[in-house]
Amino acid sequence: MPLPPSASSLLFGSSAVVTATATSTSTGSAIASRRLAQLSRTLASSAKMLTTPTQKHRVTVVGSGNWGSAIAKIVAENTKANPELFHPEVKMWVYEEKYQLPSTHPAYDPAKHAEPEKLTALINSLHENVKYLPSIPLPDNIIATPDICDAASDATLLVFNVPHQFVSSICNQLNGTCLQYARAISCIKGVDVSPEGISLFSDTIGRRLGIYCGALSGANIANEVAAEKFSETTIAYNPPTGPTKDYPNGLEEVPGELPAVDHTLFKTLFHRPYFHVRVVSDVAGVSLGGALKNIVAIAAGFVDGLGWGDNAKAAVMRVGLLEMRKFGKMFFSESCKSATFTEESCGVADLITSCNGGRNHKCAKLSIQKNKPIEEIEAEELNGQKLQGTSTASEVNEYLKRRGLEAEFPLFTAVHQILKGEKKVEHLPELIERV
Amino acid sequence: MPLPPSASSLLFGSSAVVTATATSTSTGSAIASRRLAQLSRTLASSAKMLTTPTQKHRVTVVGSGNWGSAIAKIVAENTKANPELFHPEVKMWVYEEKYQLPSTHPAYDPAKHAEPEKLTALINSLHENVKYLPSIPLPDNIIATPDICDAASDATLLVFNVPHQFVSSICNQLNGTCLQYARAISCIKGVDVSPEGISLFSDTIGRRLGIYCGALSGANIANEVAAEKFSETTIAYNPPTGPTKDYPNGLEEVPGELPAVDHTLFKTLFHRPYFHVRVVSDVAGVSLGGALKNIVAIAAGFVDGLGWGDNAKAAVMRVGLLEMRKFGKMFFSESCKSATFTEESCGVADLITSCNGGRNHKCAKLSIQKNKPIEEIEAEELNGQKLQGTSTASEVNEYLKRRGLEAEFPLFTAVHQILKGEKKVEHLPELIERV
Known part of the structure; x- marks a missing residue:
């Protein structure tokens, strides 16, 4: 098309x-x-x-887990509400699998649903992601699509929302498929930290596909957003205006027939009465917040596990927030803004959410209360899923150690040392004390 | 002396x-x-x-409630630990009353404690504020003193920690008593908001006594601090260097025989391994945080009462934090620093504590869950004590309304309108939406 x-x-x-x-x-x-x-x-x-735009944007969401489906729902509500800017139809790429509709589902009909069916077919007929976001009605302009290239090839706006371990293979599959003037937003939480460096998923996607990719992150527990409980998020979008290392020939211009792709357009595409959006330019800050907060959430869980009370928890969160910001400014100095951490949903608000109810906080708290290694709690509590915070703490520590900068980030370092059994949680105050 | x-x-x-x-x-x-x-x-x-200092500071704490006694404990620990800077003895002014030691108290001796005794005598013999901070051992260098002028007259450093409604009468009693080169720190939470203007308790104390007074505020639930559970606080100290409106002749110099009164000295006087101190210069910001956070805590309580989840609560807290900062910068433009709100214990950390467990949050939450006016909940839950947040919300609203600035502070305004029954909590997202 x-x-x-x-x-x-x-x-x-x-x-x-x-x-x-x-x-x-x-x-x-x-x-x-x-x-x-x-x-x-x-x-x-x-x-x-x-030029007055004569064309409309086509939006595709790549990914259909609970967060991918919740974001597709938001985007589809907005494409329908803004027909002057967007084609209403939103393609959602779904990793195809067979799913047996439970007989308890309100739409279950033994004549139709006796056998396992394709998930895409179920989503398109029931307008519900019955496997990954059950009980949430999806707008009927979401079209579940099993072929990723078919889903992405005519999209002028791409929204990536897949588990981070699939980013690379998805880029392989999409290679050469996307319109080169398309723009993308990555909703994938976190960053990829190795001892050599830190890469943002948005940068990886952008570089691999040859298009520009911004980021979306915030205090966004997927099921709450899907249920239209109020929340906020932060979108970062800052395409380069000339040639850069990642785009040696510069970005291909968005055609003038299409509505301009700018902060206003992304606000229109994502903002809902129950999902408030602020758009900023700091892609690194928005991405880092979603990774580093998990280290702080573990510290908050430790403190809660000891029963130290609300003062102590707030103190650890405050110290952690400033280390998150310091990390951003030290290693992404050109682009990272203080305000992204201390003022935006992707920073302070996401930190608050993660320290109140996230799984990193919960497992860290239980590990202290039950006096067990966090890996044991993880195995007991998470049903095979992995904690983000423990691996991020270890990766960030390796990264800092190699640069001789552990002492500059006493809370990050203390969390890693406590997880390794090298320090006791009871010593946290002195480990982070600055006299 | x-x-x-x-x-x-x-x-x-x-x-x-x-x-x-x-x-x-x-x-x-x-x-x-x-x-x-x-x-x-x-x-x-x-x-x-x-000049090398040849004299030492004498410290007096004015007030002996649970927070006053907890602060006196900290200060007395530090005067003892730093004999080169401070006389170890710390006088604590106690509003004298008779108190009957309970027969369950470990030190109860029927021969000695059969009748009600003076509270000062009990504190000085048992080294415990048996009425207001029971079960917490106080250092033996705290001397409870019933005469406020006797307590304050030779102090070179004064720490004020009394309920805010007593500030004026205490200043009356102290009038002319204090050394004019003494310096003070007010630990009194909040500010005095009237339609005409906002006054800081530290400014009131300083102006009334003719001395300079800074402020201390943070995420400091008194009983947790007294129990030596880890917490942080913020001290603000910024004496003028020349004549000002409040000090038309300038401040009287601290004599050169005394150790210099500066940020380092206050850190030494208040910092403990379990009570971390950061000293800043923004007295207005430190004071405002402790008042305005109570409005935000009510909003967070409303959201929790509706069961909207962690995203929504974090969103309301983030919006509230930025309104707190905006308020400070708009009305105390010369002195208020952004960082005081977004980075210090008195700002973001105190807000977090208050939204997790404070009484404003609790009563607001219950008022939604039980569908009762907050005044009824206050009467049921607080045993005659008054909520700070409801009166601050009303005072701040009156102040903003008179200046035509209600729309600039949508969350503060919404909380007031909901408390008045003019708006429904369910509309909070649209009331604070910025499209």
Whole structure:
């Protein structure tokens, strides 16, 4: 379903495509090509201001777990409510599997549902993700699609919401499929920390697919959002305006026939009366918050496990919040903003939620109360799922240790040492004391 | 117990005293007096740098409720631990009353305690504030003193920790008693909001006594601090260096024989292994946090009462935190710092504590769950005590309404309207929505 030629290619032939594909080996022609691309972009951008959008965005959600389905629901509500900007239909890529509808389901009909059925077919007929988000009606403009390339190929806006361990294989499958002027938002929590460096899932997706990808993160327990209980989130979107390391030829322009892709558009796509959105530019900060808060949630769980009370818990959360910010500013100095951590939903609010009720907090608390290693609690409580906080604490510690910076992050370091059995929780106050 | 003459008066005669008392009606002599005072201060300050302290500070705590006694305990632990800076003895002013020691008390001796006794005598013999902070051993260098002027007259450092409604009468009693170079810290939570303006208790104390008073506030539930459960606090101290409206002749210098009164000294006086202190300069911010958080705690209680979950609660807390900061910056623009609210114990941490377990949160939650006005819950639950949050919400609303600024503070305004029955809690998300 190809879009008609964009305003820029109408005006300047195929220069925009050249921009994205030229890989000349000759320096002279490379410079000429870059200049041409730059000129093309400048003129295209001037032309765009004169163009009224005649096309609408097509939105695809890649992922259909409980959080993926909840986000697809929000997006589909908004595409329907804003037909001047979006095609109402929202494709949702679903990893196809067979599912037996329980006989207790209100729509169960023994004539139709006696055998396991394709999950996509069930979602499309019942308008409910019966396996991963049961009991939540989904808008009928969500179209569950089993083929990821079919789901993504004509999308001008892509929303990624898959478990982080699948990011790489999904990028492999999508390679070469996406419109090069598409824009994406990653709702995948956290970052990828290795001793060598930290990579953001949004950057990985963007680089691998050759498109730009921002991030969404906030105090968003999926089932609460799906049930339309009030919450907030933060979206970060800050595409580069010229060539960068990840985009050596610059990004391909969004065609002028499409509504401009900017903070306002993303607010329109995600904001709901029950789901308030703030859009910022700090992609690194938004992504880091969702990872580092899990370390702090473990510290808060330790303190609660000891029964130290609300003062102590609030103190640990405050110290942790400042270490999260310090980490961002130290390692992503150019882009990380203080305010992302201390003022936005992805920072302070997500931290509060995680320290009140998240699984990291819960398992850490139980490990102290039952005097058992957290791995044992994890096995008892999480039904095979893994705690994010313990691995993040270990990865962040390795990263800091290699740089000789453990002492700069006393709470992160203390959590790791306590998890390793090298320190006692009772010593937390002195471990984080700054005299 | 007078101190020997200060370095400044040794060097410059009685000029420092002139500074504090001169109230000439003639403009020329007023200017001359101010210049003389300025010169005196400059020279005294130069001289002080050459002087090694030969005297020690005497600390008095004014107040002996549970928070007053907990703070006296901390201070007395530190005066004992730092004999080079402080006289170990800490006087604690106690409002004298008769108290019957219960026969269940471990120290009860029917021969001694058959009749009600003076509370000061019991505190000084048992080293325990048996009425207001039972079961917590107090250091034996706390001397309970029934006469407020006797307690305060030789103190070089005063710590005020009384219920806010007694501030005025205590200042009346102390009028003219305090050393004019004494410095004070107010641990009294909150601020005094009237439609005309907002006054800080620290400013009131300072102005009324003619001395400088800073503030201490944080996530500090008194009984937890007394039990040495870990917590943090924030102290604000920022004495003016020249004449101001409140101190038209400038402050009287602290004599050079005494250790300098600065952030380091206050950290030494209050910081404990279980009570971590950060010292800042923003007295208004530290004081405002302790008042405005109570409005937010009511909002958090409403949300919890509806069972909206952790996302919603964190969202309301985040919005409230930013309104607290906005209020500070709008009405105390010169001095209020963003970081006081978003980074310090007196801001974000105190807010977290209050929204998790404070009485404002609890009563607001119950009022929704039981569908009763909050005043009824207050009467049922608080044993005659009054909620701070409801009156602060009303006072702040009156203050904002008079200035046409209600819409700038949608959460504060919504809490007031819900308390008044003008709006429903269910509408909170739309009341605070910013599209």
